[in-house]
Structures are given as C-alpha cells and as structure tokens.
Amino acid sequence: MSDMAAEPLLSVRGLEKHFGPVQALYSVDLDLPAGSVTALCGDNGAGKSVLTRCIAGIHQPEKGEILWEGRPVHIRTPREASRLGIETVYQDLALADNLDIVQNMFLGRERLRYGMLDEDSMERAASDTLSGLRVTTVRSIRQPVASLSGGQRQSVAVAKAVMWNSKLVMLDEPTAALGVVQTRMVLDLVRRLRDRGLAVMMISHNLNDVFEVADRIAVMYLGHMVVQADAASLDRQSVVEYMTTGARSGAAVAS
Amino acid sequence: MSADTTLEAPAEPAGTAASEVAALEVPPEILAQSFGEYVRVRWARIRRxxxxxxxxxxxxxxxxxxxxxxxxxxxxxxxxxxxxxxxxxxxxxxxxxxxxxxxxxxxxxxxxxxxxxxxxxxxxxxxxxxxxxxxxxxxxxxxxxxxxxxxxxxxxxxxxxxxxxxxxxxxxxxxxxxxxxxxxxxxxxxxxxxxxxxxxxxxxxxxxxxxTIDPLISWIAMIVIAALIGAGLFWRDLQRRRSGLVAPPMSLTIIKIALIAAVGAAVVAICNINRANLGTLAGVPxxxxxxxxxxxxxxxxxxxxxxxxxxxxxxxxxxxxxxxxxxxxxxxxxxxxxxxxxxxxxxxxxxxxxxxxxxxxxxxxxxxxxxxxxxxxxxxxxxxxxxxxxxxxxxxxxxxxxxxxxxxxxxxxxxxxxxxxxxxxxxxxxxxxxxxxxxxxxxxx
Structure with a gap:
C-alpha cells in the first residue's frame, strides 16, 4: 500500500460485470490513492478497459461498489464521472484535428461572453494549464491539432483532462505508438500530475514505462485482479508472470 | 519567439522536422510580428x-x-x-x-x-x-x-x-x-x-x-459598415494585446481594413453609375x-x-x-x-x-x-x-x-x-x- 494517502481517493470493491454470457470482471478490487501513479497491467482481454469504463461511467457494474473519497457513489454517465473529478484519456485521444489546441481543450465547455465564445479568456486559461504542466514544445496554442506530433497530442489530451480540477486521471496506453523522445515527454507529464497530488491510473503494456513512473502496480488476468502492490516490491519477471499466468511461478496456476 | 527560429534555423535536436511543419501550420497572423514576416510565412504555406x-x-x-x-x-x-x-x-x-x-x-x-x-x-x-x-x-x-x-x-x-x-x-x-x-x-x-x-x-x-437603394444612402451605409468592421478588428487586436496575447501586426490589420473599404467603395461606385440605356437606373441593388x-x-x-x-x-x-x-x-x-x-x-x-x-x-x-x-x-x-x-x-x-x-x-x-x-x-x-x-x-x- 502506498504511504502517500491513508485512505485511497477511489476504491473499487468486489466489482462484477458481464456482457451476456461472458464474465468480464470477477469481484475486482482496486485502490487509487491520491498523489500516486497506479499502473494497471494485463494481457489483452484481462478486463483493464472494462474496469476503466466502469469507473468512467460508460459501463454499469452488476455487483460491487465504487467508493469515492470513502463514500459509495454510482457513476452512471461520463458526465457524472467528470463532476466527481474523474477524467479519462482514451487511446484515440478524441481530439478534433481541424480545431486548434484551445478549441479542443474547451470542447463542450466553452466559455461565453455576451453569448459569444470568449476566445481570449479560453486561450489564457489553456496557456496557463499547458505551461503549468510544462508542456512547452507546442509552438502556438492556436495551431490545429492536426499539426502536432503524437506526444504533443497526448499532452494536449492530458492537459484537457486535468484542466477541470480533476482529481483522478485515467490514461489508456498513453505511450503506445510513441517514439523514445515523445514517450519521455508523456511520462514526465504523468509524474507532474502525481506531483500535483492527482491520482493517476495508467493502463500500459510497456513494462519499461510502468517501472519508470508507477508507484503501485495492479495486474489483471482474465477478469481477476491478481495482484496490487507497491512497484518496489515487484520486479519485471514477476509482473510478466502475473500477466501471463495469473500467479507468480511456484504458486498454483489459476485456470 | 519569432517566426525565424523555426522557418530558417530549427535548433532543437529532436523533432526538427515536426516543429518546422508545425510552424507552417500556425495561422501566419499568429506567427508573424511584422508585415514582412507575415508575407514570408504565408508564402511558405502557399508553397506547401x-x-x-x-x-x-x-x-x-x-x-x-x-x-x-x-x-x-x-x-x-x-x-x-x-x-x-x-x-x-x-x-x-x-x-x-x-x-x-x-x-x-x-x-x-x-x-x-x-x-x-x-x-x-x-x-x-x-x-x-x-x-x-x-x-x-x-x-x-x-x-x-x-x-x-x-x-x-x-x-x-x-x-x-x-x-x-x-x-x-x-x-x-x-x-x-x-x-x-x-x-x-x-x-x-x-x-x-x-x-x-x-x-x-x-x-x-x-x-x-x-x-435599388438610393446612391447617397448606399454610400453612407457602405462607410458606416466599413467603419464598424474596422473598429471591430482594431478593438479585438487591442483586447488581445491588453490581455498579453499575440495579436496580428498592426500593418496587417490596416491593410485588411483598407481592402474591405476599397472593395466596398468599388462596388458602391460601380452600382451608382447610371446603367440604363434610356433614363436613369443607378444604385446598389x-x-x-x-x-x-x-x-x-x-x-x-x-x-x-x-x-x-x-x-x-x-x-x-x-x-x-x-x-x-x-x-x-x-x-x-x-x-x-x-x-x-x-x-x-x-x-x-x-x-x-x-x-x-x-x-x-x-x-x-x-x-x-x-x-x-x-x-x-x-x-x-x-x-x-x-x-x-x-x-x-x-x-x-x-x-x-x-x-x-x-x-x-x-x-x-x-x-x-x-x-x-x-x-x-x-x-x-x-x-x-x-x-x-x-x-x-x-x-x-
């Protein structure tokens, strides 16, 4: 358990979800403490995305509860998740290429003045957020997103997520398809979110990235949460074993 | 930063190509701080x-x-x-x-x-x-x-x-x-x-x-509209400079306003010429x-x-x-x-x-x-x-x-x-x- 917070910002207890005959989650537990990065690992089909979507309000779990700051909550829509302070950055980032950075960051929450878009105020706020996160490689925040590199796009998507006083940010494979320099840029950004006291959950297949930034590691296997521990107490080998067999070698193999 | 940095001397070791592309994607009004720069950035975009x-x-x-x-x-x-x-x-x-x-x-x-x-x-x-x-x-x-x-x-x-x-x-x-x-x-x-x-x-x-609209009224309306557009453009630039944001160079705004006024004046002037073969037919339709x-x-x-x-x-x-x-x-x-x-x-x-x-x-x-x-x-x-x-x-x-x-x-x-x-x-x-x-x-x- 992380020493950063006594009580986790978000706890999942005994979450179950199935789609028709397919059971996706079997009584899953997960703690996401504030001020720490939790990496969620697992092979394809382990249930990482389903768990994330349950927390983000896209799926409704059939059983179990989600505790937010110690209180049980029902998150029925992504809107409700946002209202609590939960933001998700999906792999496809959901940025509109033809809009510029400011327009994307405020999409759906535009500031108005006399009924018109208040471009100046939005531009200042977006600029403050980006410089606060030290995303300084973009040349102008008025450039269309189409012109950004992969890492810059990821940074804009993350900045968009944290702009709204969010407390928990869930990142789905933030470094997939990025080069070395771009990956470093995004991982630095993840660290800065933690330093600001946010809870960060990062889905990742890349164990290099996981061991570089994660304080805690949670591994899922075929819908079960097989381990949740401090990153320091795990090594690469054991995480791979948990991911591929659901158990550490020597112990009884599940399924 | 000025436009020169990326247009002519991309200094960053990593991703120089990307930053050069990005520089060209930005609307030239934002990059350029002078009219000369504006023309250069615009020209670079046209070439691309x-x-x-x-x-x-x-x-x-x-x-x-x-x-x-x-x-x-x-x-x-x-x-x-x-x-x-x-x-x-x-x-x-x-x-x-x-x-x-x-x-x-x-x-x-x-x-x-x-x-x-x-x-x-x-x-x-x-x-x-x-x-x-x-x-x-x-x-x-x-x-x-x-x-x-x-x-x-x-x-x-x-x-x-x-x-x-x-x-x-x-x-x-x-x-x-x-x-x-x-x-x-x-x-x-x-x-x-x-x-x-x-x-x-x-x-x-x-x-x-x-x-058709009476020629005199056409002129007055054209001047009022051009003046309003011009004042609006100036006001916006002023607001942006005041709040510390980048605004297009003043010369560019003046040229824009002059162009609007010139086109408006040309249209009104042409429409106000008598175009009837017999009698009078003049004014903006x-x-x-x-x-x-x-x-x-x-x-x-x-x-x-x-x-x-x-x-x-x-x-x-x-x-x-x-x-x-x-x-x-x-x-x-x-x-x-x-x-x-x-x-x-x-x-x-x-x-x-x-x-x-x-x-x-x-x-x-x-x-x-x-x-x-x-x-x-x-x-x-x-x-x-x-x-x-x-x-x-x-x-x-x-x-x-x-x-x-x-x-x-x-x-x-x-x-x-x-x-x-x-x-x-x-x-x-x-x-x-x-x-x-x-x-x-x-x-x-």
Missing part, C-alpha cells in the same frame, strides 16, 4: 499547398481579365454588366452558403435546389392579390419556416434513423420537385404565378433582386445587402458561437464531439434546418430574379452549382473545413463564367463544360493541399 482562398481569388481575376479582353466591346466590366453579374451570382452564393452547413458536417444536401424552389413558390403564391394576398413579410416568413421544416424532416431522418444524407436528400429532391409542381398549379395562374403587377407586396418581392446580411449572420454563427464550434467539431471528429457531451443529433438536425432555410432565402431571390416562378426552375442543376460553388470557394467535401465566405466567392466564380459565356454568345453547352472544368480544378487543389498537409483552423485571429 495550403493556399486558402487564393485559388478562388485567382480564378476571379482570370475570369475578369479574360472576359474583359474577349467580350464584345469589352462590356464585361461595364457597370450594367457587373451589377447583372452580382444579381446572377446571388442565388448561387446563397445556395452555396446553405450547402456549407451540410458540407461542414461531412454530409451533403442534394435537395436544396428544390427546397429553394418550394420556398420561392410559397412566397410568390402567398402574395398574389387575386388569391391569398398576404403581406410580403408574412409570405417570406411562411416560406422560410416551410423550408426550415423540410430541413427538420430530412435532418431528423438522417440523424435519428441514421440514414445516409445522400439518399435522404436525393429522395427529398424528387419529392420536393413534385411539391413544387403541385404548388405551382394552385390558383388561376396556369402554373406561372408572377411578381408583376400593381400590388405593393408583389413589388417588394420583385425588388429583392431588382430594386437590394440583393447585395441581403447576401451580405446572410453572410454576416452565418459567419457570426459559425465562428463566434458555441453552436458553430460544435458544427466544426462534429465535422472534424464526431467521436470527440460526442465524448465532449455535445448532442450530435441536435446540432446536425439544426444544421440541416439552417441549410434548408438558407436555401429558402435563395429561392425567394431566385423567384425575384425570374419575376415569378414556373416549372422551368431546375432545382437539380441549382444544387449541383451550389455544391460546386462551395467547393470552388474552398469548402472541403469531407467535413470540418470551410467558411460561408467560400460559398460567396465560389458563387461569384460560377456567376462570372455564366455571365461571360453569355456575353460571348456561347451556348449553354460551353458554360456547362467550363463550369465542370473549374470544379475539377477546385477539387484537385483541395485534394492536393490535403495530401500536402492537413490544415485549417477555424479561427483566424
């Missing part, structure tokens, strides 16, 4: 295929020069013909602005030609003194509401039932063609309700296209302020309001818009309503141009010209890129070809072929610039 409205401006210049040179007695630029050209182009311009709403969403509306015709027939029929004899404004309102309703039905089918807009509006084209013929048959007009007569209401509709009002209203809606932002967002990435909590169905349906309603305005102008309505109106051809005008002007067929101004410029190109060919005494077949070739050229430019780079922020500072 992002030419903005330059091709259509170039096309207008070519059309003007060629037709002025070869038209009999060099009549193309004569005052009478220029005003005539504006009047002929107006219907294409407004229809192209209508089509912009569909194109920005990445959809198409094939029915607007006959939507326009239906709107025109409703307007003309309702003011007929021997039948309903409605006041002109009530007829206009009912015509536009009817058109908006057509858009509502089509938009609802497209967004709620997820039917392809191509098919829904193709069906609309056929159905509305029938509706137009049916409405034409009403009343004792043998299918040709006309706008000629002594009734004041008939004359108001007729004057949309043919009425009403149709010009009507087109400008539609242009101003829709440019404001699309560039300055939340609704407009959502239209661009849906055109660019519907999934991003959906996740941002935007109601796609609502924004899309409203866009189809605005599209059809704007088509209704075009239809009333067309009825005014023809001095009535008849079954000769070819809405199938009108819509093709509207799409062509929007694309020639620079609106993308793939959604998310374009402005209503593009429709106006493209409409002027099509009107110019039509008018010039007519002056040369060339038959319709030539006009059709040349328009088709210009359209091909415009789509080629669009495709090439798309291949060169994905561009086009919707905000120009």
């Amino acid at each position: 295929g992002d030419s903005g409205v330059l091709p259509v401006i170039g096309a207008l210049v070519v059309i003007t020069v060629v037709f002025q040179a070869i038209s009999p007695h060099h009549v193309f630029l004569a005052a009478g013909n220029v005003v005539n050209l504006f009047q002929q182009s107006a219907v294409f311009m407004v229809l192209a602005m209508a089509e912009c709403f569909a194109l920005l969403l990445g959809e198409i509306d094939l029915s607007i030609g006959y939507t326009a015709a239906v709107g025109g027939v409703i307007g003309v029929q309702l003011v007929q003194p021997v039948t309903t004899n409605w006041p002109w404004w009530a007829a206009v309102v009912v015509a536009l509401v009817a058109c908006a309703f057509i858009g509502f039905i089509q938009g609802t089918l497209i967004t709620r039932l997820r039917l392809p807009s191509f098919i829904v509006t193709l069906a609309g084209l056929l159905i509305l063609n029938g509706v137009m013929l049916m409405l034409l048959g009403l009343g004792p007009f043998s299918g040709y309700p006309s706008l000629t007569g002594q009734s004041g209401n008939l004359q108001v509709l007729y004057n949309f296209m043919w009425g 009403w149709v010009i302020p009507i087109v400008l009002a539609v242009l101003g209203a829709w440019a404001f809606l699309l560039q300055r309001t939340r609704y407009g932002r959502y239209v661009y967002a849906i055109g660019g990435n519907p999934e991003a818009a959906r996740r941002a909590g935007i109601s796609l169905a609502r924004v899309r349906t409203i866009a189809f309503m605005l599209c059809s309603m704007t088509a209704g305005i075009a239809g009333l102008l067309y009825a005014s141009y023809l001095g009535g309505m008849s079954n000769n109106v070819n809405g199938g051809q009108l819509v093709l010209y509207a799409v062509a005008a929007a694309v020639i002007g620079g609106t993308s067929l793939f959604g998310g890129r374009g402005k209503v101004m593009h429709g106006v410029l493209g409409g002027l190109v099509i009107g110019g070809i039509y008018n010039g060919m007519y002056l040369l005494g060339l038959a319709i077949q030539w006009q059709l072929m040349v328009t088709g070739l210009v359209l091909l050229g415009a789509v080629t430019i669009d495709a090439l610039s798309r291949r060169g780079a994905l561009t086009g922020s919707v905000t120009h500072i």
Whole structure:
C-alpha cells in the first residue's frame, strides 16, 4: 500500500460485470490513492478497459461498489464521472484535428461572453494549464491539432483532462505508438500530475514505462485482479508472470 | 519567439522536422510580428499547398481579365454588366452558403435546389392579390419556416434513423420537385404565378433582386459598415494585446481594413453609375445587402458561437464531439434546418430574379452549382473545413463564367463544360493541399 494517502481517493470493491454470457470482471478490487501513479497491467482481454469504463461511467457494474473519497457513489454517465473529478484519456485521444489546441481543450465547455465564445479568456486559461504542466514544445496554442506530433497530442489530451480540477486521471496506453523522445515527454507529464497530488491510473503494456513512473502496480488476468502492490516490491519477471499466468511461478496456476 | 527560429534555423535536436511543419501550420497572423514576416510565412504555406482562398481569388481575376479582353466591346466590366453579374451570382452564393452547413458536417444536401424552389413558390403564391394576398413579410416568413421544416424532416431522418444524407436528400429532391409542381398549379395562374403587377407586396418581392437603394444612402451605409468592421478588428487586436496575447501586426490589420473599404467603395461606385440605356437606373441593388446580411449572420454563427464550434467539431471528429457531451443529433438536425432555410432565402431571390416562378426552375442543376460553388470557394467535401465566405466567392466564380459565356454568345453547352472544368480544378487543389498537409483552423485571429 502506498504511504502517500491513508485512505485511497477511489476504491473499487468486489466489482462484477458481464456482457451476456461472458464474465468480464470477477469481484475486482482496486485502490487509487491520491498523489500516486497506479499502473494497471494485463494481457489483452484481462478486463483493464472494462474496469476503466466502469469507473468512467460508460459501463454499469452488476455487483460491487465504487467508493469515492470513502463514500459509495454510482457513476452512471461520463458526465457524472467528470463532476466527481474523474477524467479519462482514451487511446484515440478524441481530439478534433481541424480545431486548434484551445478549441479542443474547451470542447463542450466553452466559455461565453455576451453569448459569444470568449476566445481570449479560453486561450489564457489553456496557456496557463499547458505551461503549468510544462508542456512547452507546442509552438502556438492556436495551431490545429492536426499539426502536432503524437506526444504533443497526448499532452494536449492530458492537459484537457486535468484542466477541470480533476482529481483522478485515467490514461489508456498513453505511450503506445510513441517514439523514445515523445514517450519521455508523456511520462514526465504523468509524474507532474502525481506531483500535483492527482491520482493517476495508467493502463500500459510497456513494462519499461510502468517501472519508470508507477508507484503501485495492479495486474489483471482474465477478469481477476491478481495482484496490487507497491512497484518496489515487484520486479519485471514477476509482473510478466502475473500477466501471463495469473500467479507468480511456484504458486498454483489459476485456470 | 519569432517566426525565424523555426522557418530558417530549427535548433532543437529532436523533432526538427515536426516543429518546422508545425510552424507552417500556425495561422501566419499568429506567427508573424511584422508585415514582412507575415508575407514570408504565408508564402511558405502557399508553397506547401495550403493556399486558402487564393485559388478562388485567382480564378476571379482570370475570369475578369479574360472576359474583359474577349467580350464584345469589352462590356464585361461595364457597370450594367457587373451589377447583372452580382444579381446572377446571388442565388448561387446563397445556395452555396446553405450547402456549407451540410458540407461542414461531412454530409451533403442534394435537395436544396428544390427546397429553394418550394420556398420561392410559397412566397410568390402567398402574395398574389387575386388569391391569398398576404403581406410580403408574412409570405417570406411562411416560406422560410416551410423550408426550415423540410430541413427538420430530412435532418431528423438522417440523424435519428441514421440514414445516409445522400439518399435522404436525393429522395427529398424528387419529392420536393413534385411539391413544387403541385404548388405551382394552385390558383388561376396556369402554373406561372408572377411578381408583376400593381400590388405593393408583389413589388417588394420583385425588388429583392431588382430594386435599388438610393446612391447617397448606399454610400453612407457602405462607410458606416466599413467603419464598424474596422473598429471591430482594431478593438479585438487591442483586447488581445491588453490581455498579453499575440495579436496580428498592426500593418496587417490596416491593410485588411483598407481592402474591405476599397472593395466596398468599388462596388458602391460601380452600382451608382447610371446603367440604363434610356433614363436613369443607378444604385446598389437590394440583393447585395441581403447576401451580405446572410453572410454576416452565418459567419457570426459559425465562428463566434458555441453552436458553430460544435458544427466544426462534429465535422472534424464526431467521436470527440460526442465524448465532449455535445448532442450530435441536435446540432446536425439544426444544421440541416439552417441549410434548408438558407436555401429558402435563395429561392425567394431566385423567384425575384425570374419575376415569378414556373416549372422551368431546375432545382437539380441549382444544387449541383451550389455544391460546386462551395467547393470552388474552398469548402472541403469531407467535413470540418470551410467558411460561408467560400460559398460567396465560389458563387461569384460560377456567376462570372455564366455571365461571360453569355456575353460571348456561347451556348449553354460551353458554360456547362467550363463550369465542370473549374470544379475539377477546385477539387484537385483541395485534394492536393490535403495530401500536402492537413490544415485549417477555424479561427483566424
């Protein structure tokens, strides 16, 4: 358990979800403490995305509860998740290429003045957020997103997520398809979110990235949460074993 | 940072190519702090295929020069013909602005030609003194509401039932063609309700296209409008500088304002020349302020309001818009309503141009010209890129070809072929610039 917070910002207890005959989650537990990065690992089909979507309000779990700051909550829509302070950055980032950075960051929450878009105020706020996160490689925040590199796009998507006083940010494979320099840029950004006291959950297949930034590691296997521990107490080998067999070698193999 | 850093000396070791590309993507007004820099950045963008409205401006210049040179007695630029050209182009311009709403969403509306015709027939029929004899404004309102309703039905089918807009509006084209013929048959007009007569209401509709504004008032109005636009541009720059944001160089703003004033003065001056063979006919035709009002209203809606932002967002990435909590169905349906309603305005102008309505109106051809005008002007067929101004410029190109060919005494077949070739050229430019780079922020500072 992380020493950063006594009580986790978000706890999942005994979450179950199935789609028709397919059971996706079997009584899953997960703690996401504030001020720490939790990496969620697992092979394809382990249930990482389903768990994330349950927390983000896209799926409704059939059983179990989600505790937010110690209180049980029902998150029925992504809107409700946002209202609590939960933001998700999906792999496809959901940025509109033809809009510029400011327009994307405020999409759906535009500031108005006399009924018109208040471009100046939005531009200042977006600029403050980006410089606060030290995303300084973009040349102008008025450039269309189409012109950004992969890492810059990821940074804009993350900045968009944290702009709204969010407390928990869930990142789905933030470094997939990025080069070395771009990956470093995004991982630095993840660290800065933690330093600001946010809870960060990062889905990742890349164990290099996981061991570089994660304080805690949670591994899922075929819908079960097989381990949740401090990153320091795990090594690469054991995480791979948990991911591929659901158990550490020597112990009884599940399924 | 100045533009030089990235244009000439990309210093960062990593991702220099990317940063150079990025520098060129930024609207030059933002990068450039002086007029010289602006020109250089703009030129770099043009070389990379992002030419903005330059091709259509170039096309207008070519059309003007060629037709002025070869038209009999060099009549193309004569005052009478220029005003005539504006009047002929107006219907294409407004229809192209209508089509912009569909194109920005990445959809198409094939029915607007006959939507326009239906709107025109409703307007003309309702003011007929021997039948309903409605006041002109009530007829206009009912015509536009009817058109908006057509858009509502089509938009609802497209967004709620997820039917392809191509098919829904193709069906609309056929159905509305029938509706137009049916409405034409009403009343004792043998299918040709006309706008000629002594009734004041008939004359108001007729004057949309043919009425003129007093020359003195035209001048005053032009100066007031140019001054307001100029003051607005200056005020915006001032606000941005005050809040510490980058504003375009002052010289650029002054040149912009000077250009607007010059174009406005030229139009008013030409329209105020007496263009009658006998007696006096001078003044700006009403149709010009009507087109400008539609242009101003829709440019404001699309560039300055939340609704407009959502239209661009849906055109660019519907999934991003959906996740941002935007109601796609609502924004899309409203866009189809605005599209059809704007088509209704075009239809009333067309009825005014023809001095009535008849079954000769070819809405199938009108819509093709509207799409062509929007694309020639620079609106993308793939959604998310374009402005209503593009429709106006493209409409002027099509009107110019039509008018010039007519002056040369060339038959319709030539006009059709040349328009088709210009359209091909415009789509080629669009495709090439798309291949060169994905561009086009919707905000120009």
